Amino acid sequence: xxxxxxxxxxxxxxxxxxxxxxxxxxxxxxxxxxxxxxxxxxxxxxxxxxxxxxxxxxxxxxxxxxxxxxxxxxxxxxxxxxxxxxxxxxxxxxxxxxxxxxxxxxxxxxxxxxxxxxxxxxxxxxxxxxxxxxxxxxxxxxxxxxxxxxxxxxxxxxxxxxxxxxxxxxxxxxxxxxxxxxxxxxxxxxxxxxxxxxxxxxxxxxxxxxxxxxxxxxxxxxxxxxxxxxxxxxxxxxxxxxxxxxxxxxxxxxxxxxxxxxxxxxxxxxxxxxxxxxxxxxxxxxxxxxxxxxxxxxxxxxxxxxxxxxxxxxxxxxxxxxxxxxxxxxxxxxxxxxxxxxxxxxxxxxxxxxxxxxxxxxxxxxxxxxxxxxxxxxxxxxxxxx
Numbered sequence: 001x002x003x004x005x006x007x008x009x010x011x012x013x014x015x016x017x018x019x020x021x022x023x024x025x026x027x028x029x030x031x032x033x034x035x036x037x038x039x040x041x042x043x044x045x046x047x048x049x050x051x052x053x054x055x056x057x058x059x060x061x062x063x064x065x066x067x068x069x070x071x072x073x074x075x076x077x078x079x080x081x082x083x084x085x086x087x088x089x090x091x092x093x094x095x096x097x098x099x100x101x102x103x104x105x106x107x108x109x110x111x112x113x114x115x116x117x118x119x120x121x122x123x124x125x126x127x128x129x130x131x132x133x134x135x136x137x138x139x140x141x142x143x144x145x146x147x148x149x150x151x152x153x154x155x156x157x158x159x160x161x162x163x164x165x166x167x168x169x170x171x172x173x174x175x176x177x178x179x180x181x182x183x184x185x186x187x188x189x190x191x192x193x194x195x196x197x198x199x200x201x202x203x204x205x206x207x208x209x210x211x212x213x214x215x216x217x218x219x220x221x222x223x224x225x226x227x228x229x230x231x232x233x234x235x236x237x238x239x240x241x242x243x244x245x246x247x248x249x250x251x252x253x254x255x256x257x258x259x260x261x262x263x264x265x266x267x268x269x270x271x272x273x274x275x276x277x278x279x280x281x282x283x284x285x286x287x288x289x290x291x292x293x294x295x296x297x298x299x300x301x302x303x304x305x306x307x308x309x310x311x312x313x314x315x316x317x318x319x320x321x322x323x324x325x326x327x328x329x330x331x332x333x334x335x336x337x338x339x340x341x342x343x344x345x346x347x348x349x350x351x352x353x354x355x356x357x358x359x360x361x362x363x364x365x366x367x368x369x370x371x372x373x374x375x376x377x378x379x380x381x382x383x384x385x386x
Contacts (some may be wrong), residue, residue, distance in 0.1 A: 041143035046160035115326035
């Protein structure tokens, strides 16, 4: 393990990865306190060749360090990048290099597909698969402070050191189970650049207590999207732009002019008010026009009693498949998937695509159409043809 202090050292390590290994393990340490984007403080890389593991730690805070070799390594299609629960790491590299590393393998996803829990931590996998206990006391340390202690460097290096072993073990398990393609489908979602767009990251689900008709929810969604753009532009946390509670207050009051908007005091003191007031008013005015249109269906409409009975049957079927395959139910289908299958004539949900369709989706449709049924037998429930 070495803390890279020169571009030559980084270039040499990246060249060795390309020459000696088909994969590289990756982790990052960062802080995110008063900014929208994470401040990258450390990058850890590792690989194994001929039974020997090689690890380096890269200090991105060194302004004289050129990361071109790292960028080329992350772009190289011959080298698989191994991460654990790596969405935030990927978000960092997307912001830093304007691309997502590929090909990719996420050990948390692989562990879930292997039936090892819903969101297994790295520490847990190291203990379960390797029988080793990690010291996680530096998990929430301030990685922006320099110098880094020997204990911090050891902690950081272990995050990629044992990842080599975990990757090899999970890869074999997936092959034995015949589920390697399952992981590929999930990785495709993780590396879909569209999922990192402002509209995806500013989901309405992140705002609590959004109750009202479809017009109100659409307005809140529009304001949340606009807040996201401001947060990105100014590199400020969302709630440093407009707090969640004030987003709802703004949506309920629908100010007609700048004076009314000023009275609400929605923006933090860090925002240039004159620049954003007109844009907020435009969103409110657009919503006022939309409210004149009749609401075809309530945004809060729930499946009727018959449909709820179908949903409940689908939940039982899902549980049967989950136990049979020894994987978490959420990996196969969400409650929203089940409600959509029950309520729509031609449902378009993940549970009806790819490997999920084969292990659950087809039978879910048959159950909905009355082609199969669920029957109690002894202490269990079985699937029977009708």
